[in-house]
Amino acid sequence: MSHVRYAIGVDLGGTTIKTGIVSSAGKIFAQSKFPTLGEQGPKAVIAQIRRSIDEVLVHAKGKKIGGIGIGSPGIVDEKGGVVKDPPNFADWHSVALGNAVKKIFKLNTRVENDANVAAIAEAKFGAGKRHPNFLFVIWGTGVGGGIILDGSIYRGPFGGAGEIGHVCVDYQGLQCNCGARGCVEAYIGQRYLSQRTVERLKSEPASLILNLVGGDVSKVEPKYISEAALKGDVLAREIFTEAGTLLGVALGSVLNTIDFRVVIIGGGISAAGGFVFDAVKKSVQSHVMKPMRDDITVLPAKLGNSAGILGAAGLVL
Amino acid sequence: MSHVRYAIGVDLGGTTIKTGIVSSAGKIFAQSKFPTLGEQGPKAVIAQIRRSIDEVLVHAKGKKIGGIGIGSPGIVDEKGGVVKDPPNFADWHSVALGNAVKKIFKLNTRVENDANVAAIAEAKFGAGKRHPNFLFVIWGTGVGGGIILDGSIYRGPFGGAGEIGHVCVDYQGLQCNCGARGCVEAYIGQRYLSQRTVERLKSEPASLILNLVGGDVSKVEPKYISEAALKGDVLAREIFTEAGTLLGVALGSVLNTIDFRVVIIGGGISAAGGFVFDAVKKSVQSHVMKPMRDDITVLPAKLGNSAGILGAAGLVL
Numbered sequence: 034m035s036h037v038r039y040a041i042g043v044d045l046g047g048t049t050i051k052t053g054i055v056s057s058a059g060k061i062f063a064q065s066k067f068p069t070l071g072e073q074g075p076k077a078v079i080a081q082i083r084r085s086i087d088e089v090l091v092h093a094k095g096k097k098i099g100g101i102g103i104g105s106p107g108i109v110d111e112k113g114g115v116v117k118d119p120p121n122f123a124d125w126h127s128v129a130l131g132n133a134v135k136k137i138f139k140l141n142t143r144v145e146n147d148a149n150v151a152a153i154a155e156a157k158f159g160a161g162k163r164h165p166n167f168l169f170v171i172w173g174t175g176v177g178g179g180i181i182l183d184g185s186i187y188r189g190p191f192g193g194a195g196e197i198g199h200v201c202v203d204y205q206g207l208q209c210n211c212g213a214r215g216c217v218e219a220y221i222g223q224r225y226l227s228q229r230t231v232e233r234l235k236s237e238p239a240s241l242i243l244n245l246v247g248g249d250v251s252k253v254e255p256k257y258i259s260e261a262a263l264k265g266d267v268l269a270r271e272i273f274t275e276a277g278t279l280l281g282v283a284l285g286s287v288l289n290t291i292d293f294r295v296v297i298i299g300g301g302i303s304a305a306g307g308f309v310f311d312a313v314k315k316s317v318q319s320h321v322m323k324p325m326r327d328d329i330t331v332l333p334a335k336l337g338n339s340a341g342i343l344g345a346a347g348l349v350l
Numbered sequence: 351m352s353h354v355r356y357a358i359g360v361d362l363g364g365t366t367i368k369t370g371i372v373s374s375a376g377k378i379f380a381q382s383k384f385p386t387l388g389e390q391g392p393k394a395v396i397a398q399i400r401r402s403i404d405e406v407l408v409h410a411k412g413k414k415i416g417g418i419g420i421g422s423p424g425i426v427d428e429k430g431g432v433v434k435d436p437p438n439f440a441d442w443h444s445v446a447l448g449n450a451v452k453k454i455f456k457l458n459t460r461v462e463n464d465a466n467v468a469a470i471a472e473a474k475f476g477a478g479k480r481h482p483n484f485l486f487v488i489w490g491t492g493v494g495g496g497i498i499l500d501g502s503i504y505r506g507p508f509g510g511a512g513e514i515g516h517v518c519v520d521y522q523g524l525q526c527n528c529g530a531r532g533c534v535e536a537y538i539g540q541r542y543l544s545q546r547t548v549e550r551l552k553s554e555p556a557s558l559i560l561n562l563v564g565g566d567v568s569k570v571e572p573k574y575i576s577e578a579a580l581k582g583d584v585l586a587r588e589i590f591t592e593a594g595t596l597l598g599v600a601l602g603s604v605l606n607t608i609d610f611r612v613v614i615i616g617g618g619i620s621a622a623g624g625f626v627f628d629a630v631k632k633s634v635q636s637h638v639m640k641p642m643r644d645d646i647t648v649l650p651a652k653l654g655n656s657a658g659i660l661g662a663a664g665l666v667l
Contacts, residue, residue: 108641166507180607189609190483196639200603204519204596213602213637279521283603285530286517290497290604292506320530322513324425 039096040349041086043103044341047071047121052085054093055346059158061339063092074124079133086138100141100349101134104150104341110192114144143348147341148195149186151334152179154344155297159335164295168287169334170197172280173300176218180291198222200283217283221276223302227253230272241266259305273305274312281316288321299334356413357666358403360420361658362395362464364388364438369402371410372663376475378656380409388439395439396450403455417458417666418451421467421658427509431461460665464658465512466503468651469496471661472614476652481612485604486651487514489597490617493535497608515539517600534600538593540619544570547589558583576622590622591629598633605638616651
């Protein structure tokens with residue numbers, strides 16, 4: 034489909050829909066932003082998607098749009114673009130979102146899971162451009178992932194591949210939301226990271242983190258830990274270094290399984306600074322098989338908030 | 351290559367070379383067995399492979415042989431059939447084994463890592479015949495694996511995929527031979543399993559295991575633990591149940607990553623009995639993502655000692 038020069042990318046989020054016209058070179062020409070209205074059910078959401086696309090189409094100015102790509106939370110069945118059980122969407126068990134949007138705009142429409150979409154964005158336009166094989170990690174509220182194999186997304190036989198947040202790092206470890214024990218997400222996901230920080234602030238009241246939240250530990254969250262870390266706060270750096278080390282353990286298990294050498298990390302928490310990437314890399318190196326150790330690359334994602342639109346458009350570009 | 355009806359399969363082991371003529375239906379027609387002579391260097395080993403093939407060719411009786419497949423320890427580079435650093439082979443850093451054998455017999459020759467070969471055997475002729483996607487585990491001295499994706503072996507970009515023995519189950523855990531900490535192999539590989547059994551026999555001297563080794567704990571090895579377990583010995587069953595549970599933790603991490611649902615387990619220790627498979631399955635189910643839990647299949651491998659010859663022949667059948 035490389036003859037398609039422009040496509041619409043829809044980043045369907047839990048609270049906001051961001052839509053843009055994207056060129057095959059990865060340039061975003063027009064952009065719109067609408068509330069998702071997920072609490073009002075599938076019809077309302079589809080109507081909002083329609084509006085968001087209509088708005089950018091006004092700016093299409095003779096550009097031939099080759100298709101529509103949508104990145105969505107939940108489990109996505111490629112066939113018909115069926116989206117299953119997206120968290121925080123009301124009355125939404127299983128909806129053929131792709132078919133619905135295709136019917137409205139009469140354009141080739143593809144839907145993909147949001148973590149996979151972000152991975153595709155980095156592969157086509159970002160940090161993964163020169164890497165045909167990489168593991169993409171999105172480290173924020175939770176820990177998600179996508180596997181780019183030979184330049185394409187690896188979905189697995191059931192479309193759910195890349196759940197690296199639920200790789201176990203300690204079989205006797207912390208209870209995870211998913212029901213299992215010791216998932217890496219249960220150690221380094223946003224909520225857990227904040228909890229552990231609050232715990233440790235008790236014995237380290239001089240930490241800058243406490244300053245940044247005005248002494249109110251209920252306000253502790255990764256953005257403050259991150260800010261403190263960037264300013265050199267010892268506790269903040271310790272917390273992120275430990276988190277990066279744990280992420281590296283999980284990544285090591287994955288790399289040993291699929292024999293990849295490149296990891297690209299995006300998501301809010303990854304913005305904490307280079308030392309986090311160093312910690313991840315060192316930990317990965319100490320857990321992968323010997324022949325891989327000198328050949329490990331850990332890179333920050335490049336596309337930030339645009340990854341959703343770019344990767345979604347990338348589905349049809 | 352499905353027009354090839356007969357092929358030669360060579361199972362190159364650390365001590366023995368087993369070779370056979372195999373039909374495309376998975377029947378072994380003639381078989382030979384020679385010492386590997388790995389301690390004498392590559393030339394000696396290649397000469398032994400030649401002898402083992404010559405011997406089965408005598409029985410070929412007009413069967414048109416379509417090629418030669420070789421399963422080898424070490425890291426295998428498909429191109430040229432280069433075998434790197436096979437353990438316990440003297441003077442063998444990197445040898446183009448495939449090209450050498452091809453030159454002798456003027457037949458299409460392919461070489462593959464032995465764990466992958468066993469996975470291919472199960473896919474073509476064994477427990478994996480009806481499963482286009484499965485994770486193959488070989489549980490013996492160490493813990494190895496192979497990934498069958500869409501009916502073919504997944505080698506990964508560097509040919510080393512499937513090292514599931516080095517999936518971490520405890521980041522603060524036992525030191526593994528590979529240099530990393532907490533690899534599942536460090537808990538359930540043969541040597542570790544025996545060690546832990548010896549430890550526990552101290553407080554459970556009534557165990558049948560002690561009987562089976564004539565009271566000499568230095569003789570404790572999985573085959574005796576397995577024998578005791580099959581006879582209902584409580585300690586033996588506990589040890590294998592714990593080991594199966596740990597294997598399940600590692601497998602859960604892998605299945606979450608690649609979204610597979612089927613695991614096939616071969617190798618010596620897997621012969622301990624059905625209860626081991628039950629323990630593995632239960633543990634996998636408690637570690638995979640919810641939508642996968644009711645859909646997990648854990649099967650014993652079917653081909654036993656013939657897997658090496660069958661899978662090797664399968665490389666060219």
